[in-house]
Amino acid sequence: MIPGTDIPSDGKCEAHLPTAMDLNTDNITQSVIDFFSQGQDERMRFILDRLVNHIHDFARETKLTTDEWRVGLDWLQACGQICTNDRKELITVSDIFGLSTLVEEINHPKPPGATEGSILGPFHSLEAETKSNGDAISEDVSGEPLFVLCTVKDTSGTPIPNVKVHVWEADSHGEYDIEKSNRTKPDGRGIFYSDEQGTFYFNGIVPVPYPILCDGPVGRLFEVSGRHEYRPAHIHFMFEKDGYDNLITALYIQGSKYCDSDAVFGVKQSLVVSIQDMDSETATEYGRADVRSILRYEFVLATDMETEALKKGGLLAVNGIEDEYHGTQP
Amino acid sequence: MIPGTDIPSDGKCEAHLPTAMDLNTDNITQSVIDFFSQGQDERMRFILDRLVNHIHDFARETKLTTDEWRVGLDWLQACGQICTNDRKELITVSDIFGLSTLVEEINHPKPPGATEGSILGPFHSLEAETKSNGDAISEDVSGEPLFVLCTVKDTSGTPIPNVKVHVWEADSHGEYDIEKSNRTKPDGRGIFYSDEQGTFYFNGIVPVPYPILCDGPVGRLFEVSGRHEYRPAHIHFMFEKDGYDNLITALYIQGSKYCDSDAVFGVKQSLVVSIQDMDSETATEYGRADVRSILRYEFVLATDMETEALKKGGLLAVNGIEDEYHGTQP
Known part of the structure; x- marks a missing residue:
């Protein structure tokens, strides 16, 4: 051993192996x-x-x-034990602790004008079928029909064609298809692509508020902490296209109960929209004179470069933790 | 509404319901x-x-x-999914993060002279049979026989009779009975009671180091973090008697590999003991001339009052969190 060091006298350094004994609350x-x-x-x-x-x-x-x-x-x-392919309790845990919203905010800062994000939630499913614009996503005959007419643009206002849009919503009783063990095919969800004008549209139903799944561990925690377990009425959207930052978001219905106290902290004022009466011009253009209600929204996607610039700009440096400690991304 | 307040003009205050919208990384x-x-x-x-x-x-x-x-x-x-009645992965997670040792240290501060605690680990089982002093706890014929002779005293040195002592150890391959799906009865464990002199004794086997269960999520974490997964050779003990603070501890074998790098942070220097050659006097007294090795230890229990006094003394006040925030104990 070289005196005063841990270096062996043959010069060959061995890796330092940590040791531990007599551990207490301090060490x-x-x-x-x-x-x-x-x-x-x-x-x-x-x-x-x-x-x-x-x-x-x-x-x-x-x-x-x-x-x-x-x-x-x-x-x-x-x-963990209550989880199945269709029951994602750990995501719900993350949701009710606000961790899902926090991670979304950290990873997807938005440039001015871009649509804000909201949580993915536990009900997105890879089973969804690809649909054509104008198709129905719901077979729920008890649901009040709703025509959803949207555009996807970039932050300069240019329409983005061929964006893959995942859409999913609960039925008129507030249940998603994957909560039903007797389902034979996907329902209340679909994958659409925006057309050359950046437009996509489908027939859905007017969403309703619903409680998150409270028959398991999350429900027991809500009980002892005195929280209500409801989400306001909403429809989920997820947008994917190369070159654009993935947008996971949802539209919340103006006037819905729980809009200001969502059990999973997902609501943004900019995502709260009014359901309007169908106008005759749109009804004629899309052949939907049978539908009374319409929901319109202009989604705006940030590019990957815009999002990366915001993340690198250190806008998220918080709590005095230096950027260099962030290390390499996995 | 009374101007400038949230108090309704009829004077009846409703409970304040928290609201949440437009949440970001700050709020x-x-x-x-x-x-x-x-x-x-x-x-x-x-x-x-x-x-x-x-x-x-x-x-x-x-x-x-x-x-x-x-x-x-x-x-x-x-x-969570890998857990069964016999597989307690979450306890192992707590163990490898040092949380088990930390919680033990927080809850069981020891007065001078009392035996230090160690972690419970995932292998304690309620299946254990009650034995008589001198009985064998292991049917493992490959194990090297070990006579274990111990006393239980209080901090003034007075023997404590009738203490319930749970004992458990792995077999000569480092496996516990509850890891074996084909077991027909408990093995490598037993419950003893100290006699009037505070003495209890049994026939065990010389323990060996063994790896913690690494065929699941914990193993994957060990792989990416470069940690070894071994525990030094040890025998578990748990002591219960009304009026005395429960003592969960273990004896670690002097000279065993991993004594200074236990994968679950359980080793205390005061719990490391030497296996000695059986002496003729003890062999005669306990009729164990057939056994070559003996392990002796004097356990010292703190009373409930001694432990509570230490906890209330604020010796554990750390990190500037005031005692009054501790609230009521559940």
């Missing part, structure tokens, strides 16, 4: 971080460092009791 | 806390307040990407 955090710091991925090391710090600070600040610790682990286990 | 945290603050339980409100703050700070500090968020939720879901 355990650094020790756990040291153990998690042996991987190759700089970004992973940074994420685990912050995660360990926050988990430990949470336990120390609350002086978490052994019973509470056990209840918490049991609750997390139950969240 | 979402307080909004989520407001939503979670409608329950009756003060302690629950405090815990949720701290939890929301830490989850959000973690996402903001790391600028968590949408992909990372999804990987994280999928990982948590997988942890």
Whole structure:
């Protein structure tokens, strides 16, 4: 050993292996971080460092009791156990803790004029069928018909053709197709493409407010925390096209109950829209004289470059954590 | 409305219902806390307040990407899904993040002389049979026999009779009974009671180091973080008696590999003990001339009053969080 160093006298340095013994409330955090710091991925090391710090600070600040610790682990286990291909409890957990909205805001800052985002939620499904403009997405005969007529443009106002648009909404009882075990095919959802004028349109139903799934662990948490479990009436939209930042959003219906207290924190004022009476000109143009209500919206997509510029501009630097610590993106 | 206030002019104040719209990275945290603050339980409100703050700070500090968020939720879901009555992945998660040791340290501060605690781990089982002193706990014929001879005393050195002592250890291949789906009865575990002299003793086997279960989500995390997955050789003990603080601990074998780098942060120097050659006097007294090795230990239990005094003494006040915020214990 070279005196005063950890370097062996043969000059060959071995990797430093972290050690741990006699850990207490003061020294355990650094020790756990040291153990998690042996991987190759700089970004992973940074994420685990912050995660360990926050988990430990949470336990120390609350002086978490052994019973509470056990209840918490049991609750997390139950969240995982109730999940199926069609039931995504962990996404709902993220939603009700505001984490989904926060991650959306962090990753998709919007340039002026671009449509704001909203949460994906647990009901997006890859089962959706590709439809043609003008098709119906819902077979729910109890639903009040709604003609949805939208455009997709860029921030300079130029229409964007051939944008892939995922659309999904609950039925007139507030249930999505994937909540129904007896379903035979997708319902209340579809994939459309904008035409040369950036327009897409379909026949849906007037959405209604509905409660998030509260027959599991999330429901138990809502009960003890006194929260209501409702979302305002809305229709989900997701936009994909090369060169444009993916837009996940939703339109909320003006006047719907819970618009100002969405259980999953998704509502933006700019996404609250009025359902209007169908006008004769539009009814004639689209052959929809049978439909009484119409919902119109102009979606505006940011380009990848616009979004990246905003993210690199450090607009999101918060809490004094330096940008260089962000490390490499996975 | 009384001008300048939220108080209706009829004087009847309604409960303030939190509202939320247009949430962004800056204002979402307080909004989520407001939503979670409608329950009756003060302690629950405090815990949720701290939890929301830490989850959000973690996402903001790391600028968590949408992909990372999804990987994280999928990982948590997988942890829950792999759980069975005999497989407790969430406890292992808590163990490898050092949370189990931290919660143990917070809840069971020890007066001078009392035996230090260690983690419960995922292998304690309620299936254990009650045994008599001198019984064997292991049917593993490949294991090297070990006579374990211990006493239980209080901090003044007085023996404590009739303490319920749970004992459990892995077999000579490092596997616990509950990991074996073909088991017909408990093995490698038992419940003993200390006698009038505070003594309990049993025939076990010399424990070996073993890897924690790495065929699931925990294993994937260990892989990317470059950590080894081994625990040093040890035997688990849990002590229960009215009036005494429950002691969950383990004895670690001097010279065992991984004693200074336990994958779950459980080792204390005071719990590392040497296996010794059986002496003729003890062999005669306990009729164990057939056994070559002996492990001795004097366990010292704190009383409930001693532990509560330490907890109330604020020795654990950390991070500037005031004691009064601790609220009522559940």
